[in-house]
Amino acid sequence: MPTIGTAESLNRACERRTDKDWIASAKFHARARYMILIELKPAIVSDEERSIASIRWFPRSDIEDFGLGREEPVxxxxxxxxxxxxxxxxxxxxxxxxxxxxxxxxxxxxxxxLAGQGTMSPEELSLAGMARAIASWHTTQRCCGHCGSTNNKKDGGWRLKCWSCGQDHFPRMDPVVIMLVTDGDRCLIGREQRFPDGLYSALAGFMEPGENIEAAVRREVLEEAGIKVGKVTYQESQPWPFPHSLMIGCRAEALSTDIKIDTEELSDAKWVTREEVRKMFAGEHPSGTQLPRPYAIARKLLMAFIEE
Ligand SMILES: [Zn+2]
Incomplete structure (x- = not known):
């Protein structure tokens, strides 16, 4: 099942971005290819059954024909x-x-x-996610946060520069810790208020300035579920371009087990055994509890736990 950000199909060629002349000529390269996003949604090629999807690449001549030749591309x-x-x-x-x-x-x-449907390859999904994240940043950073004047796109879209005060702005990424809290054979799953009925997942929350990953994990788990956490270990990460997060997947060992949820954040949290998680994945748990879809990193944290 594809996940976002697990594969890279293009060389980002970061060193070329700052070469204005190179970018200007690359746009008109005979084999230059363009992804077009409409309101951050990429145009795709799909079959009738919608069982496969791939990015629809347009040549430069189409960009000109569409009247988009003056757009500054990423x-x-x-x-x-x-x-x-x-x-x-x-x-x-x-x-x-x-x-x-x-x-x-x-x-x-x-x-x-697209990620949810599992119809696009991981490489293309990563590219679409990257394009979406940068395009979304452009739409929300039209003005300089320093003086309020207009930002202009530089470095192939990877830098914004204020035309008035000269302040540079770079794409932001918001780190989010997502952690599976464990207590021996049990793990903690919770429901956010906004989740669809029956869905539970690992706890998660935004990191704050001045925190390291371990501190953020301990704070979030204590705030949301009232559980004290000791050892924290990093497992894996995943870009989550909605709009621009980085999910940092961790395992956290519980030091206490009495759950006291923050009802602003969660509607429920519960300890479940490995066997219960297996049944939930199979859709056979009597409570009807659902776990995250295969493209979500929370699923991988749970899979790693039950496979131990
Ligand atoms: Zn400015």
């Missing part, structure tokens, strides 16, 4: 043959102005939805 990287790849994000309003746009650009699909 440089995504180079493929094995050194062909440059770019992404352009436009509004739905703009898409309607493209000759036959509503027809020619469809379907365009939410990246999160």
């Amino acid at each position: 440089f995504l990287g180079l493929d094995d043959d050194e062909n440059p790849h770019f992404a352009i994000n436009i509004t739905e309003h703009r898409a309607r102005a493209v000759p036959e746009g509503p027809f020619i650009l469809k379907p365009y699909v939410d990246v999160r939805g």
Whole structure:
């Protein structure tokens, strides 16, 4: 099952981004390819049954024909043959102005939805996630946070520079700790208020300035579930471009077991045994409890636990 950010199909060629002349000519490279996102949703190619999906790449000539030649694209990287790849994000309003746009650009699909369907390869999903994250950053950082003037795109879209005060702005990433708290053969799962009925997952929360990963894990678990945590170990991470998080997956050993939930954050939390988790994965648990979808890192944390 594909996950976001587990594979890289393009060389990001970061060293080329700052070469203005190189970027300018790469845009018109004979084999340059463009991803078009409409309201952050990439245009894709799909079969009738919607069982496979891939990014729909457009040549530069299409970009010109669509009237998008003046858009400043995001440089995504180079493929094995050194062909440059770019992404352009436009509004739905703009898409309607493209000759036959509503027809020619469809379907365009939410990246999160694509991850959930499992119909796109991990490499393409990662690329779509990267393009979405940068495009989303551009849409929310039009103005300089320092002086309020207009930001201009630089370095193939990977830097924004204020035209007035010269302040540089770089893409932000928000670290989130997501942790499976364990107590011997049991682990702690919780339900956030916004979750669909029956769904439980590992606890998670944003890191705060001045914290390391271990401190953030201990604080979040204590705040949300009233459980004290001792040893914290890192397991794996996953970019989560909705809009720009990095999920840091950890295991946390419980020092206490009495649950006291913060009802602002959680509607429930409970200890479950490995055997129960196996039944939940199989959809055979009498409580009807559901666990996260395969593309979510929480699922991997739970899988690693039951496989021990
Ligand atoms: Zn400024």
